[in-house]
Amino acid sequence: MSTFQRARHWLQAHPLALDAALAAAVLACVVVASFTDPHGPHGPEWFTRVPHVSSLVLTSIGGLALVFRRRAPMVVLGATGLVATVELVTGDPRAPVAMCAVVALYTVAASTDRPTTWRVGLFTMTVLTAAAMLSGPLPWYAQENIGIFGWTGMAAAAGDAVRSRRAFVDAMRERAERAERTREEEARRRVAEERLRIARDLHDVVAHHIALVNVQAGVAAHVMDRRPDQAKEALAHVREASRSALNELRATVGLLRQSGDPEAPTEPAPGLDRLDELADTFRHAGLPVAVLRSPEAGGAGPLGGEEPGAARLPAAADLAAYRIIQEALTNVRKHAGPGAAAEVSVIQVGTRLEVTVLDNGTGPGGAPDHGEPTGSGEGGGHGLLGMRERVSALGGSCTAGPRYGGGFRVHAILPVTAGAHPAPAPAGGGA
Template identity: 45%
Template sequence: MTKPGDGGPRPRGMWWREGAITAVAFALCLLGGALAVDDKSLTPPPVAAYLIAVVCCAVLPARHRTPLAAMAATTACGMLVAPLDLLLSPPIVAPAVIVAYSLAVRTERRAAGAALLTSAALLVASNLVVTFGTLSWQDASRIATVAAFPLVAGILGHSTQNRRAYLAAMEERARRAEETRESEARRSVAEERLRIARELHDLVAHQITLANAQATVAAHLFDTRPEQTRTSLKELVETTADALDELRATVGLLRQTGDAAAPAEPAPGLSRLPTLLESFRRAGLEVAVHQDGTSRPLPPGLDLTAYRIVQEALTNVTKHAGTGSARVRFTWNHDRVTITVTDDGRGARTSPTGAPDRPPGYGLIGMRERATAVGGHLTAGRRPEGGFLVSTELPLPPAKDTTRRAGGTVAVEGRTATAEAGDAP
């Protein structure tokens, strides 16, 4: 549907309305032409009244496309009323009033106001020139009424314009708000999917990698060392059971439709590091941990990030390094903690049984995303002296009085690693 005033085709209902408005304006013009001063009865309209009514009503449909031209035409017809010996009354200027309303609706306020004031002044001036010297109080009130009618119509048209602009602004605001909500919803869904993908990747990659390593060891030693094979199979059962429990818990959270009634299990953090390292020991990877500086408790989000980065880095060592040892170093400063995971492996891409390993996945990408999400950064690459290095710097909150010195011992894989500031990574 095209809007009025755009010059395009008009709907059927609009033509009926235009016809009714034109007919009413034509009738009022003829009524005004039939009026006369001091006459007690109506007389048939003269030919001049018909002429003015036809010309004024003929330009009415043009008020939508060219309101200024229509206003000029109706004003000119109104100026001819007095010279043609007709009475200048409100009915005879009905077309000018209709055009004044349309002009105020479709034209900028200042331009419309100037045009309406000019039209009213011309109507008054044309009548005063003819009646100069014989003007009565009755004529003055009639002329003032005629001049006021287009101005009042202009005020009503301006109010309509303001209301339409307000409704259009509200519709535009609602549309933009809807687009913003949809965009925000899509962004939230994408972020949530990325978060779930990282969690599932860390969980599955760690547990399945350990299970694969234990199963490989059991298959490799099945004929020569039955007792060690039995131990590996037992550890494999424990690993897969842990994996099933964690997957069940994660999927349970995803299936929840509302807030949990009871608090969920706390997210893993560095406090569970000994348990994590024990799981790698069962898979055949010995990990030494060193701490430099003063350690302190981390916020939950930062604690989870540090834990997941260590977990994924050691998982990559188990999958790709082709070595049985790795080192983890925590360097604590007043505003950041640096976590470094290194190994001396050759980066072999084959398993102990000779089967080719899978291509690299999203481990490094996930670690970088986690570090960036908490305001840190991560670097990874081969070391010049051999092996691979993963290093991340994570920002720390201001230190509190609950800090503790990291000069004690940390239990790692059934042995003790002493934290010394001078240990090589």
């Protein structure tokens, strides 16, 4: 840092010292001008006249008052204006004490608002100019009198311009800081939403596959000694479920990778095209699942297979519908009790996709119970709450609760207006 920059920072940190230096400079200029005759035969003549002692005293008072110009600008303007008026009325030869009032007027204009600047500036210009024109040996149209009018007007205008520029710079800085804060808040909000979405996917994947692994492992342990073939089949289902869980976990966690990381996931997110595969995993675990899907809902009809002219759903709605069915069937398998069966229906009505999962279970204790709250989601697990949050994020609705006569019902409505278009018909036809 150069010497000039260090001095500048020091003066900014000590404004009173800067004002004292300015006051000393103004006082020196006024004193030198007091000894100068501007009307000499050959132009201005330096040190050819001697001002009165009273003029030097008034000059000293005006210069000393400028030291406190930023602490009390209006008081300093009043003091310098008073001594300048006294000097204009009594001084002969006249000393330019009015320059102290000019500096004080600039300070007032730079530190107040525009209406105050107009009022104070006009009052100061009027008083000083009138005192100069109506008193003293010079005629009213003398250049010294006109100069007082011009200097006071320029001081007020310059102070107002400086104040306006400072206000503009402060506003721009505040706007930039606010924009930066807004960008940071938006980035944090998006990160939080993405973390919540990934957490929901992880919950759905882990809850579904671990429930299946637990059931199949229990079956294998139960029939290991008496029916080893059935135990091997159950263990095969355990291995398949665990492999599927690892693949989906790898794909979900892979979303957190950076763009340059290796082994980025290439498998698309699951959707309703894998609904039959999802139902088969629960059927292998001992839960009968009936699937009904309308041709407009995208994918297969009641008998399976791709329907010609079916509409492809938007990716977000497709994934949400799959995860809702997965979570609902997982809850049925865990909480509906032995002998329960589930029905899944996916129907598109206009621009809405309706997903319904029903079961006839009575729960472990003989009463309908899915182990999770049916209301707001407080005080229980996170599965139903995660369903509602998924649907709410897409602008839909989700209800879940016991059925009349026994069992449980999950019903979700998803908007599917964006991105839907007819899928091409397969060459070989459906099943």
